[in-house]
Amino acid sequence: MRTRDIVYVALFAAITAALALFPPLPLSLTGVPITAQSLGPMLAGSILGWKRGALSQLLFLALVAAGLPLLAGGTGGLGRFASASGGYIIGWAIIAGLIGWLFERLWHHLNLAVAILIIAFGGIVVLYAIGSAWVAVVVHLGYFQAVATNGPFLIGDACKVVIAALIAMGVKRAYPVIEPRPRARQDKASTAE
Amino acid sequence: MTAPLYVDRDSVVHRIPPGYKVLSLVVVGTVVFLIRDWRILTGILVVVAALYLLARIPWRTAVRSIRPGLFMLVFFFVVAGLLTDWLSATLVVLRLAALLLVATAVTLTTRTSAMIESLERALYPLRRVGVNPEKVSLAFSLALRFVPVVARITLEVREAQRVRGMDRNLIAVALPVVIRTLRMADDIADAVDARSFGG
Amino acid sequence: MIALEHVTLAYGDRVVLDDLTVTLAEKRVGVIGANGSGKSTFARLLNGLLLPTEGTVTVDGLDTRRSGREVRRKVGFVFQNPDNQIVQPTVEEDVAFGLKNLRLPKAEIAAKVDEVLRRYSLEKLRTRQAHLLSGGEKQLLALAGVLVMRPQYVVLDEPTTLLDWPNRRKLMDALTALEETVVLVTHDLETLAEFERVLVIHEGRIAADAPPSEAIDAYLKAVS
Amino acid sequence: MIALEHVTLAYGDRVVLDDLTVTLAEKRVGVIGANGSGKSTFARLLNGLLLPTEGTVTVDGLDTRRSGREVRRKVGFVFQNPDNQIVQPTVEEDVAFGLKNLRLPKAEIAAKVDEVLRRYSLEKLRTRQAHLLSGGEKQLLALAGVLVMRPQYVVLDEPTTLLDWPNRRKLMDALTALEETVVLVTHDLETLAEFERVLVIHEGRIAADAPPSEAIDAYLKAVS
Ligand SMILES: Nc1ncnc2c1ncn2[C@@H]1O[C@H](COP(=O)(O)OP(=O)(O)OP(=O)(O)O)[C@@H](O)[C@H]1O
Ligand SMILES: Nc1ncnc2c1ncn2[C@@H]1O[C@H](COP(=O)(O)OP(=O)(O)OP(=O)(O)O)[C@@H](O)[C@H]1O
Ligand SMILES: O=C(O)CCCC[C@@H]1SC[C@@H]2NC(=O)N[C@@H]21
Ligand SMILES: [Mg+2]
Ligand SMILES: [Mg+2]
Numbered sequence: 001m002r003t004r005d006i007v008y009v010a011l012f013a014a015i016t017a018a019l020a021l022f023p024p025l026p027l028s029l030t031g032v033p034i035t036a037q038s039l040g041p042m043l044a045g046s047i048l049g050w051k052r053g054a055l056s057q058l059l060f061l062a063l064v065a066a067g068l069p070l071l072a073g074g075t076g077g078l079g080r081f082a083s084a085s086g087g088y089i090i091g092w093a094i095i096a097g098l099i100g101w102l103f104e105r106l107w108h109h110l111n112l113a114v115a116i117l118i119i120a121f122g123g124i125v126v127l128y129a130i131g132s133a134w135v136a137v138v139v140h141l142g143y144f145q146a147v148a149t150n151g152p153f154l155i156g157d158a159c160k161v162v163i164a165a166l167i168a169m170g171v172k173r174a175y176p177v178i179e180p181r182p183r184a185r186q187d188k189a190s191t192a193e
Numbered sequence: 194m195t196a197p198l199y200v201d202r203d204s205v206v207h208r209i210p211p212g213y214k215v216l217s218l219v220v221v222g223t224v225v226f227l228i229r230d231w232r233i234l235t236g237i238l239v240v241v242a243a244l245y246l247l248a249r250i251p252w253r254t255a256v257r258s259i260r261p262g263l264f265m266l267v268f269f270f271v272v273a274g275l276l277t278d279w280l281s282a283t284l285v286v287l288r289l290a291a292l293l294l295v296a297t298a299v300t301l302t303t304r305t306s307a308m309i310e311s312l313e314r315a316l317y318p319l320r321r322v323g324v325n326p327e328k329v330s331l332a333f334s335l336a337l338r339f340v341p342v343v344a345r346i347t348l349e350v351r352e353a354q355r356v357r358g359m360d361r362n363l364i365a366v367a368l369p370v371v372i373r374t375l376r377m378a379d380d381i382a383d384a385v386d387a388r389s390f391g392g
Numbered sequence: 393m394i395a396l397e398h399v400t401l402a403y404g405d406r407v408v409l410d411d412l413t414v415t416l417a418e419k420r421v422g423v424i425g426a427n428g429s430g431k432s433t434f435a436r437l438l439n440g441l442l443l444p445t446e447g448t449v450t451v452d453g454l455d456t457r458r459s460g461r462e463v464r465r466k467v468g469f470v471f472q473n474p475d476n477q478i479v480q481p482t483v484e485e486d487v488a489f490g491l492k493n494l495r496l497p498k499a500e501i502a503a504k505v506d507e508v509l510r511r512y513s514l515e516k517l518r519t520r521q522a523h524l525l526s527g528g529e530k531q532l533l534a535l536a537g538v539l540v541m542r543p544q545y546v547v548l549d550e551p552t553t554l555l556d557w558p559n560r561r562k563l564m565d566a567l568t569a570l571e572e573t574v575v576l577v578t579h580d581l582e583t584l585a586e587f588e589r590v591l592v593i594h595e596g597r598i599a600a601d602a603p604p605s606e607a608i609d610a611y612l613k614a615v616s
Numbered sequence: 617m618i619a620l621e622h623v624t625l626a627y628g629d630r631v632v633l634d635d636l637t638v639t640l641a642e643k644r645v646g647v648i649g650a651n652g653s654g655k656s657t658f659a660r661l662l663n664g665l666l667l668p669t670e671g672t673v674t675v676d677g678l679d680t681r682r683s684g685r686e687v688r689r690k691v692g693f694v695f696q697n698p699d700n701q702i703v704q705p706t707v708e709e710d711v712a713f714g715l716k717n718l719r720l721p722k723a724e725i726a727a728k729v730d731e732v733l734r735r736y737s738l739e740k741l742r743t744r745q746a747h748l749l750s751g752g753e754k755q756l757l758a759l760a761g762v763l764v765m766r767p768q769y770v771v772l773d774e775p776t777t778l779l780d781w782p783n784r785r786k787l788m789d790a791l792t793a794l795e796e797t798v799v800l801v802t803h804d805l806e807t808l809a810e811f812e813r814v815l816v817i818h819e820g821r822i823a824a825d826a827p828p829s830e831a832i833d834a835y836l837k838a839v840s
Contacts, residue, residue, distance in 0.1 A: 001325075002382070003331075003385050003386050003390055004378070004382035006331055006332050006335070007335060007378040007381050007382045007385070008375070008378055009336075010331075010332045010335035010336040010339055011335075011339055011374055011375070011377075013332075014335075014336050014337075014338075014339030014340045014342070015339075015371075015374070017340045018343040018344050018347070021344060026261075026264075030268060031261060031264050031265030031268065043371070047375075055332075059333070062309075062312060062333075063336060063337070066308035066312065067197050067199055067300045067303060067304075067305045067308055068197055068198070068305055069197070069198055070340070075261055076198055076300075077198045077296070077297060077299075077301075078215075078218060078297070078299050078300050079258065079262060079293050079296040079297035079300060080261075082292040082296040083261065083262050083265055084269075138285075138288075138289060139272070139273055139289070140273060140277070141272065141273070145276070163363065166364050166368070167364070167367055170368040170371075170372075171371055174368075174372055175372045175375050175376065177375060
C-alpha cells in the first residue's frame with residue numbers, strides 16, 4: 001500500500017464516522033436503528049475499490065471497538081458488536097469489499113443503473129443477509145423471521161443506494177480513484193514499497 | 194463527539210491489560226452460548242455485574258451505556274417467548290445480557306489509546322505477511338484527525354454553496370465534499386511522504 | 393449598510409470578538425489584524441455565515457439571524473481558502489453554479505459566464521477540472537464565481553494571497569471598479585492604500601478605525 | 617546541490633515544464649512566475665514528490681527516481697496549503713511526526729519538539745487541535761514540522777501567504793538564519809531582496825536566472 005492508499009483508507013473510515021452526525025431513528029424493534037451510516041461502506045467500496053474500501057471499514061470498526069462513540073447517536077464500544085447490530089456493522093466491511101470488487105470488474109461498463117444495481121446488491125441484499133444471520137444466531141430466531149425484521153430499513157436504504165451511486169458516478173467523472181490517475185501512476189514509482 | 198466512552202477510575206479491572214480483557218470477552222462469549230442451564234447463566238450475569246462494582250463505574254454511566262441494548266433484550270424476550278417457550282426466551286436473554294455487560298465493561302475500563310496500541314501490537318507479527326505496523330498506526334491517527342475535518346469541510350462546502358444561493362441539496366453537498374476530501378487526501382499523502390514516512 | 397451592534401462571538405467558551413459595535417457604510421473598508429485575531433470570524437458574521445453569540449448584525453436593516461437567505465443574496469463572500477469554494481467539477485460549471493441557483497435563463501447564464509471568464513483571464517481554463525488548478529487559478533475562480541452573481545456587498549477574506557502580480561493588480565482594479573461596497577480582509581497592507589477606512593482588530597476589539605496609513609501604523613504598533 | 621537535466625513534466629498531454637536544465641547550489645534561491653506557470657510543479661520535482669516525465673533530477677548525486685526515500689530525507693518541503701500538511705491531531709504530535717519517522721529516541725524527540733515550538737512561538741498552542749488553528753498559526757506549524765527534522769535543503773511553496781506581518785518577519789528571519797539551502801517559491805517579491813539567485817518560470821521554461829532585481833524586472837516584463 002502506498003501512503004496515498006493509507007490516507008484514502010483513513011479518510012473513508014472518517015467519512016463513515018462523520019455520517020454518525022445524522023441522528024439515528026430507533027424505529028426498529030430489534031434495537032437495530034435506521035441510520036445514515038451504511039452509506040459509508042457503499043461509498044468506500046464504490047469509490048476506493050475492494051481492498052481499500054474493505055480496509056477503510058475495518059479501520060472504522062477497530063475505532064468503534066476501541067471505545068470511540070462513532071456509531072450514530074454517539075454510541076460505540078465492544079458492546080455494539082454484541083448487540084443485534086453486530087452482524088450489520090461487521091457486514092459493512094464485507095460489502096465495501098464486495099461493492100468495490102464489482103465496481104473494479106465493471107469499471108468500463110458502469111452507468112448510473114449498473115452502479116445502483118451493484119450497490120443495492122451489496123448494501124441491501126448481502127448486508128441484510130449478513131446482519132440477519134447474526135440476529136438469528138444470537139436470539140435463536142428462524143433465519144427468515146430474522147430477515148423479515150429488515151422491513152423498516154428498506155426505504156432509507158433505497159435512498160442511500162441512489163445517493164451512493166450518484167456520488168460514485170460523479171467521482172468517477174471528476175476525480176476517479178479506482179483507475180489510477182496519471183499523477184497517481186507517476187507517484188507509484190516513488191512511493192512503492 | 195469523539196470523546197471516548199472510557200470512564201477513568203483507578204481499579205483492578207482498569208489495570209488488566211487490554212489484550213486480556215478482549216480475550217476474556219471472547220471466552221465469555223463462547224461459554225455463554227454453550228451453557229443451557231439458566232441458573233449457571235444467572236450466576237455468570239451476577240459475577241459480571243459485580244465487575245462494574247469492582248471497576249467503580251458509576252451506575253448511571255453503566256445504565257446509560259447498556260440502555261440501547263436493554264430494549265433489544267426486552268424485544269427478544271417477547272419474540273422468543275411467543276415463538277418458542279419462555280424458558281428458552283430466558284436463556285436467550287441471559288446470554289445476551291452477559292455478553293453485552295462484559296463487552297461494555299471492557300470498553301468502559303480501557304482507554305481508547307491503550308486499546309489501539311494493543312491492537313497495533315497484536316498486528317505486529319503480521320509484519321511477515323506485509324502488514325506494516327507504522328502504516329497501521331498512521332491510518333489510525335489520520336482517521337481520528339479526519340473525523341472533525343470531514344465535518345468541517347462539509348460545513349465549509351455548505352457555506353460556500355449558501356453564499357452562492359443554494360440552501361439545501363444533499364447530493365450537491367455530498368459530491369463536492371467527497372471530491373474535496375479526496376483532493377485533500379492526495380495532498381496529505383504528499384506531505385506525509387515529504388516528512389520521511391516509512392523511514 | 394452593514395451594522396453590528398454589541399456583537400460578541402465565542403467559540404465554545406473562548407471569546408474571539410467582544411462586544412463590537414460598528415457600522416460599515418463606506419464603499420471600501422479594509423480589515424487587518426494579527427493571525428488569529430478574529431478577522432475571518434468578523435467577515436463571516438457580515439453575511440450570516442456565523443451568527444453572533446450575542447448582539448445583532450443587520451444588512452440594510454435585515455437581521456442576519458432572521459433573514460439569512462436574503463442577506464446572503466446581498467452579500468457575496470470570497471473565502472480565505474479557495475479549495476472549499478469549488479463545488480463543481482469543471483471551471484465553467486463552477487462559475488455557473490450560483491447563477492443556476494438564482495434560476496436565470498440558460499442563455500443569460502452562458503453570457504454572464506463568458507463575460508466573467510474573460511474578465512478574469514480564465515477562458516483558457518474553462519473546461520479544465522477545477523480541482524486540479526494551481527493555487528492562484530483556484531483563487532481567481534473562487535472570485536469569479538462570486539462576482540458573477542453581482543452581489544451588493546462583497547466581503548473578501550484574503551483573496552490575493554496566491555495571486556501573481558498582474559492578477560493581483562487585476563483583482564484590485566476590479567474591486568476598485570465595483571459599484572458595490574467592498575469589505576476586504578487582508579495582510580497585504582499595500583492593497584489598502586486607496587481604501588476609505590480600515591479597521592484593526594486586536595484582542596477581540598476594534599483597536600483602530602481610521603484611514604489606511606493611520607490604521608496601519610496602529611496595527612504595526614499593536615502587534616509588535 | 618540539486619540538478620535538473622533536460623527535465624520535462626507533463627500532466628496527461630499538457631506539458632507544464634519543457635526541457636529544463638538547471639543546477640541549484642546557492643544558499644538562497646527564489647522561484648517566481650505567473651499563476652499556473654509551473655512553480656509548484658517545479659518545487660515538487662526537487663524532492664521526488666513528482667517524478668519528471670523525461671530527464672532526471674538529482675540531489676547530491678541521488679536520482680529522485682531511484683532514491684526517493686533518501687532524497688526526501690535531505691529535502692524538506694513546506695506546502696502552499698498548510699491544512700493539508702497537518703497529519704496528526706494535536707500541534708505537538710504533528711511536530712513530532714517526522715521525528716518519529718526517523719526513529720529517534722523518545723527523549724530526543726521531546727527535546728527537539730520543545731525547542732522548535734518555543735522558537736516559533738507555538739508553545740501556547742501545543743495541546744490544541746491542529747485543525748482548529750487559524751490560517752497563520754497553521755502555516756507556522758507546517759514550517760515547524762519540517763524544520764524540526766533538520767533537512768539539508770528546504771523547499772517552500774508560498775509559505776508566507778497567510779501570515780501577518782510579525783509572523784512573516786519571523787518566518788523570513790528563520791529562513792535567513794538557516795544553515796540549509798533554501799528554495800523559495802513566492803509571489804511576495806520583497807521577500808526575495810536578499811536572495812542570491814532568482815529563477816523566473818514562464819511558458820514552461822526558465823525565462824530568467826539572475827540576481828533578484830534583474831529577475832524581478834524580467835518577470836514583470838514577461839507577465840505584462
Ligand atoms: N470553528 C472554530 N472553533 C474554535 N476556534 C476557532 C474556530 N475558528 C477559529 N477559531 C479560533 O478563533 C480565533 C480567531 O480565528 P480567525 O480565523 O477569525 O482569525 P483570523 O484573524 O482570520 O486569523 P488569520 O489571519 O490567521 O486568518 C483563532 O484563535 C482560531 O484558532
Ligand atoms: N495534478 C494536476 N493535473 C493536471 N494539471 C495540473 C495538476 N497540477 C497542476 N496542474 C496544472 O499545471 C499548471 C502548473 O501548475 P502549478 O501548480 O505548478 O502552477 P504554479 O506556478 O504553482 O501556480 P500558482 O502561482 O497559481 O501556485 C497549471 O495550469 C495547473 O492547472
Ligand atoms: O447500531 C448501529 O449503530 C449500527 C446499525 C446497523 C444498521 C443497519 S445497516 C443496514 C440497515 N439499514 C439501516 O438503516 N439500518 C440497518
Ligand atoms: Mg483568517
Ligand atoms: Mg503554486
